[in-house]
Amino acid sequence: MTTPLWTLEEIAAATGGRIGAGARPASGASIDTRTLEPGDLYFAIRGDVHDGHDFVPAALEKGAAAAVVAEEKASAFADSDRLVAVPDVLEAMRRLGRAARARAHAKVVAITGSVGKTGTKEALRLALARQGATHASVASYNNHWGVPLTLARMPRESAFGVFEIGMNHGGEILPLTAMVRPHVAVVTTVEPVHIEFFRSIWGIADAKGEIFSGLEPGGTAVLNRDNPYFERLRAHALASPAGRILTFGEGEGADIRAERIVTKPDLSVVEARVFGQPLTYRIGTPGRHIALNSLSVLAAAHAVGADLALTALSFSELRPPVGRGERTVLALEDGEALLIDESYNANPASxxxxxxxxxxxxxxxxxxxxxxxGDMKELGEEGPALHAGLAEAVEANRVDRIYAAGPLMGHLVDRLPRAKVALHAPTSAELAEAVCADLRPGDAVMVKGSLSMKMALVVKALKERYGAGRTGQALKG
Structure with missing residues (x-):
């Protein structure tokens, strides 16, 4: 018989909840009835838009092992005996997450950074999964509910755990890293992301440096040696329980250093020196930033005792997640075009x-x-200048046509030759039809903007009009 993820005794001990007679041991954990699987423990979290208690009946109907509800609302479900009544549902999930971490024997890695968190997490997940049972965050579950939910889902037999930790404001990483208690903490980079909520980018560096406070004694801090805020982060690491600091980058002095990066349309090749030893490997997705972040993956893998040769080999199987560089060939009437979907989110660096x-x-x-x-959000008073500053990148990368959505993108539009701007509209929805109509065989179209700009609407329109064909390589003449 398979051991459940959580027995009723473990749920009761961790959450302090009052468990109904019909509750069953849980094989998983969920906060969303749309993705809930039979046997999941459903947490009725109260969010900004929805109250999870409204979906308790649906969760139970879909086969939830039990629903964790607020004691004050338990009477509303008096006809069900599959409840776990607690004073605070989110705190109960945090407590279950802490219990998962306390029982784990896994080597745990936590990853943060202004950009590259999810891609680095996915690359490390891929590498470690070939060397032991690996549990990792789903999508970008990196906030005050995503981290404890990911912890609560961690099987007791995991050999490795990989957690993404994000923030918008200072102080948000502290409680999350305290829950995760990583053996290795990685900061990919520090950039002016969420700068609206900080006095300066130095404040962002300090906020990212919070991740080291949760390190297990003697743990490893992994830092980007090339980042301008390296010394600031290094100071945070030195003040933490870290036993050592590993560095990555292209500059002299990095422990894991890229000597040469070759980026091709559909892959990257890295010639690196790892602790003085040469290592060359291929990454199955393009991008200089991805190649640089692969160095941090090597550092983290080394720190948890994984085989570096196997780690490097795994990079050839890496594919970009949906919304983060996924490539799709679009079938037009007289040929093909390439769609590069970067629609998930955006900041100046990405x-x-x-x-x-x-x-x-x-x-x-x-x-x-x-x-x-689309507009890049949360940039504060620097927003107009940071948007206008993209003009150099547009020119340097030989972009022929620009479709722009949102008022901030107007500052970029004003810096570009009129002939290069196809359309500037208030919303992404107003661009979709024009982009579809403009596309020709041989074109490559890239879509990107902050999540609130809903740039995925343009991606959806292109795929519906021309078909979501196979993942494609760049078109060649």
Whole structure:
């Protein structure tokens, strides 16, 4: 008989909840009835928009092992005996997450950074999964509910755990890293992301440096040696329980250093020196930023005792997640076009990286590079200048046409030649039809913007009009 993820005794001990007679041991944990699987323990979290208690009947109907509800609302479900009544549902999930961490024998890695968190987490998940049972965050579950939910889902037999930790404000990482208690903590980079909520980028560096406070005694801090805020982060690491600091980058002095990076339309090749030893490997997705972050993966893998040769080999199987560089061939009437979906989110650093990937696409002689760009949010008073500053990247990467959505993108539009701007509209929805109508065989179109700009609407329109064909390589003439 398979051991459940959580027995009723363990649930009661961790949450302090009052368990109904019909509750069953749990095989998983969920906060969303749309993705809930039979046997999941459903947490009725109260969010900004919805109260999870409204979906308790649906969760039970779908086969939840039990629903964790607030004691004050338990009477509303008096006809069900599959409840776990607690004073605070979110705190109960946190407590279950802490219990999962306390019983775990896994080597745990926590990853943060202004950009590259999810991609680095996925690369490390891929590498470690070939060397032992690996549990990792789903999608970008990196906030005050995503981290404890990921912990609560961690099987007791996991050999490795990989957790993504995010923040918008200072102080948000502290409680999350305290829950995760990583053996290794990685900061990919520090950039002006969420700068609206900080006095300066130094404050962002300090907020990212909070991740080291949760390190297990003697743990490892992994830092980007090339980042301008390296010394600031290093000071945080030195003040933490870390036993050592590993560095990565291109500059002299990095423990894991890229000596040469070759970016191609559909892959990257890295020639590195790892603790003085040469190592060359291929990454199955393009992008200089991805190649640089792969160095941090090597550092983290080394720190948890994984085989570095196997780790490097795994990179060839890496594919970009949906909304973060996924490539799709679109079938037009007289040929094909390439869609590069970067629609999940955006900030100045990731926008420049996406434009660089578009610039690297190899196209037929008549093909055009089209960028569909939405506002980058949470940049505060620096927003207009940071948008206008993208003009250099647009020109450097030979972008032929720009479709722009949102008032901030107006500052970029004003910096570009009029002939290069196809359309500037208030919303992404107003761009979709025009982009679809403009696309020609041989074109490459890249879509990117902050999540609230809903740039995925343009991606959806393109796929519906021209088909979501196979994941494609860049078109070649």
């Amino acid at each position: 926008m420049r990286a996406a434009l660089a990937n578009l610039g690297a696409a190899e196209l037929p002689r008549h093909g055009r590079r089209i960028a569909v760009l």
